[in-house]
Amino acid sequence: MIKINDLYKNFGNLEVLKGITDYVNKGEVVVIIGPSGSGKSTYLRCVNLMEMPTKGQIFVDDMDITNPKVDINQIRQKVGMVFQHFNLFPHMTVLENITLAPIKIKKLSKEEAEKIAYGLLDKVGLREKANEYPSRLSGGQKQRIAIARSLAMNPEVMLFDEPTSALDPEMVKEVLEVIKDLAREGMTMMIVTHEMGFAKEVGTRLLFMDEGKIIEEGDPKEIFDNPKEERMKMFLSKVL
């Protein structure tokens, strides 16, 4: 479903990604871990061209999205993204946050869009917050709404960029539960996370990144129990 071929990304003189080749199959949950500055967020952000790769190709459904002729806005409708800092639209209610894109981009009627939105609000357990403004929500609630907003475009893939890193500890679980539900339903996902337990439980495949490269990959349970690479062992000894 997604293929990444020899991906490089520089910020000025800084080489952040140094040749990443990877793939994501349909229904897979790829979790990406690694020390900060390893390039994992940048990698994720290249997949929907939030960052423009310096070199290399990214194929989504066999279409090379790094080709300037491709309409990236259409690709992004298929690839949802959830951010560390939620980025809800503060001037809109929860319901408006979720229905904006379906109404304006997919040209759904307000009724259709709201029907979908309420369905998603049920899914993340926040139906009663539909008419609140984001400033009235807790961090965990905001992130669940952000997930619902992204799902409203009915994406084929979801990207999660450290979805729980900005949350108070007691709110991490409620967000992870929503992501687990999605995994159970077979949603294809790429998740950058620092939650090792979650990575082990939900991931169908794990990537360990360091210094802009994928150092180790494979079944999360195997890797966590039996890491091969020295750097991976070092990293795990620090975080576990």
Next chain:
Amino acid sequence: MLENFLVKIQWQQTVDFYKVFFEKQFYLVVFNGMLWTLGLTAIALVIGMMIGILVAVVQMSQFPSKFKWLEKILKWITKTYIDIIRGTPAVVQIVFMWSVIFAGSNLPRIVVGGIAFGVNSGAYMAELIRAGIQGIDKGQMEAGRSLGFKYMETMRYIIMPQAFKQMLPAFVSEFIILIKETAIISFIGGLDLMKASSIMVSRTMNATQPLLIVAACYLLLTGVFTKVMRRVEKKINISS
């Protein structure tokens, strides 16, 4: 000094003045001056707003690499424009506009004045608009783009409504400054409120009352506007 002032506003002189004020229908002069001031401000505001938006857009623009040279030229022009306007007195700009740039044209004074004040105000508004837009968290743009909105759509639905809210107080004070600044239009013979006062002064040989009347008129204009805008701000603030 205080004694002098009290003598001037003493009863008899005041009564004499208002006799003439109503006999000679000076209130019409004041009323017309007020309309003139408002008209001038309105023209200046519209022109200033258009220039402000245009200049702000140019200053924030990022051209594709093929057109970088054009971006550089446009940015240089807008920056020079802002520097010149902010670095020279408004009086000089207005007289220059009337006696040099529009010398010999048949445009009425109010239009030339409106253009001059608009060009002046545009420089300040450009900075307000730029600051307002750049003050919005960049996660908002990312969230919009990741849902599949185009750049301009994100601006329209997500960035501008928030930026506008932030800019509003600064706009209100810019507008008030503009109303008051138009008093210098008499340098090119405008028939505004200030001119109305000098007409009355020269006809009655009394400076106190005409100036008090005109001051009250300015205060009325700015006061009403401030009240209305406070209410608007409050209304907008409820929604967040």
